[in-house]
Amino acid sequence: MLSVGILGVIVMYSGFLYLFFSGRSTAALPWFFLISPWLCIYFGLSQTQQVATLYWLKNKFSFSRK
DSSP, rough: OHHHHHHHHHHHHHHHHHHHHOOOOOTSOOOOHHHHHHHHHHHHHHHHHHHHHHHHHHHHHOOOOO
């Protein structure tokens, strides 16, 4: 899954950037098209790495009030 996700990121994002910089419309691309390879990468990680990733995301996007 990890290698499929990495390859997916390379292929999908290079295609997206090609369309974007060539002036063609990217409006037809659904949002999950660009997120799906990241899910493959996440599920390709070990369970310890998945937990560490979730912990990192929680800390990254939590806004603590002081």
